[in-house]
Amino acid sequence: MATKQPHNVRWGFMATGWIVEVFTHDMLIDPSLRGADDILHTIVAVASSTSKVKAEKFIAGNNIPSPCAAYGTYDELVKDPNVDIIYVASPHSHHFQHAMLALEAGKNVLCEKALTVNAKQAKILIETARKKNVFFMEAVWTRYFxxxxxxxxxxxxxxxxxxxxxxxxxxxxxxxxxxxxxxxxxxxxxxxxxxxxxxxxxxxxxxxxxxxxxxxxxxxxxxxxxxxxxxxxxxxxxxxxxxxxxxxxxxxxxxxxxxxxxxxxxxxxxxxxxxxxxxxxxxxxxxxxxxxxxxxxxxxxxxxxxxxxxxxxxxxxxxxxxxxAEFPGNGRGMYWEADEAARCVRDGKLESDGMPWEESLVILELMDEVRRQGGLTYPEKIESTEYPLEI
CATH class of the missing domain: 3.30.360.10 (Dihydrodipicolinate Reductase; domain 2)
Incomplete structure (x- = not known):
């Protein structure tokens, strides 16, 4: 009997900050070390919002295997047909705009926490993911330890x-x-x-x-x-x-x-x-x-x-x-959320049971109320549900 091949999920990274470096390190660790023999992660594209050179330096500096495309804009990244899922890791002030860009392009999305600045933005992202029939999850990595x-x-x-x-x-x-x-x-x-x-x-x-x-x-x-x-x-x-x-x-x-x-x-x-x-x-x-x-x-x-x-x-x-706790391959633990996202994409699921859409919304509604009680507001553009909007 032939051994079943692991399902390969091809990732595109939106941003090149510190958290993406940690995520990359974990993604490049052999999944079999943590018993994840059913899936495989391949990083096929990295995009910087400022320059292609910055994306190229990120790829080289983090020893991402070739071929891996480098882009100087996020628009180019979401148009790449080789990308199955996009990891949105820009500041949370920009999550709504950047996740919308990926979802509207029909891409599956794993978006860093906090998912958005407010619950209204999150509702629109969820509605868009449902309409486009793509996977969407808030990257609360701790949930999957x-x-x-x-x-x-x-x-x-x-x-x-x-x-x-x-x-x-x-x-x-x-x-x-x-x-x-x-x-x-x-x-x-x-x-x-x-x-x-x-x-x-x-x-x-x-x-x-x-x-x-x-x-x-x-x-x-x-x-x-x-x-x-x-x-x-x-x-x-x-x-x-x-x-x-x-x-x-x-x-x-x-x-x-x-x-x-x-x-x-x-x-x-x-x-x-x-x-x-x-x-x-x-x-x-x-x-x-x-x-x-x-x-x-x-x-x-x-x-x-x-x-x-x-x-x-x-x-x-x-x-x-x-x-x-054990962290196979000397990882930080971010690979477990990547494994969950990959399996959901493989299985055609739109959301994860560990961090479902409804729960992300309830948490954002809580934070909205806490900000209201504390008198904390952000600039109008960051709070806006208008898309697209240059921030």
């Missing part, structure tokens, strides 16, 4: 009982932010939709939602029933440097018996891991009626978890289970 899938399954299987609270903190510790970043840096530049919420807070929100929302059957998932937040604005630009969110859900997981609460934190100045040894404890706590799960490592790249059962009177002390 085997460690995260294990944790979600523990919750679904009632291992820690009814989960009533999830707290997650994504804070990076740039105490002297004014000297760490120029005012034009994407982290603090409102012209690029900068700030803690959209760039970092999305990961804290991701943990709240992947546990308290995604673990319920789709028909049982309900948007937050209450949202309260506090925001501190960065004095030099007006972007948010600190945002704290308290999110109430009408149904707990897995049975829906109670209400539940998510606490999502993000801050540019304080650090969730001040001594870089995780002495401060876990960045995420998932608390249920029968115990809790503590997750270590930054929320975007968790490295281990502890399952701590609740002490039962008259019983021996419970055994604490510790699981450490």
């Amino acid at each position: 085997p460690l995260c899938i294990q944790i979600r399954n523990l919750v679904k299987n009632n291992e820690i009982g009814e989960v009533l609270r999830v707290s997650a903190d994504t804070s990076v510790g740039k105490a002297d932010a004014e000297n760490a970043w120029d005012v034009k840096h994407r982290m603090v530049n409102k012209d690029l939709a900068g700030g803690a919420l959209l760039d970092l807070g999305i990961y804290s929100i991701t943990w709240v939602f992947q546990i308290l929302y995604n673990t319920l059957p789709p028909a049982e998932r309900k948007p937050p029933s209450a949202i309260a937040s506090q925001m501190v604005h960065y004095p030099l630009t007006g972007a948010d440097e600190s945002t704290s969110m308290l999110i109430e859900f009408p149904k707990s997981t897995p049975s829906g018996k109670f209400k539940s609460q998510g606490i999502a934190l993000t801050n540019l100045r304080v650090a969730v891991d001040p001594d870089e040894k995780w002495s401060a404890g876990p960045s995420i706590r998932i608390q249920g009626t029968k115990g809790e799960i503590q997750v270590y490592g930054y929320p975007y790249m968790p490295t281990k978890y502890k399952l701590i059962p609740r002490k039962v009177e008259g019983q021996p002390d419970p055994e604490i289970k510790e699981v450490v």
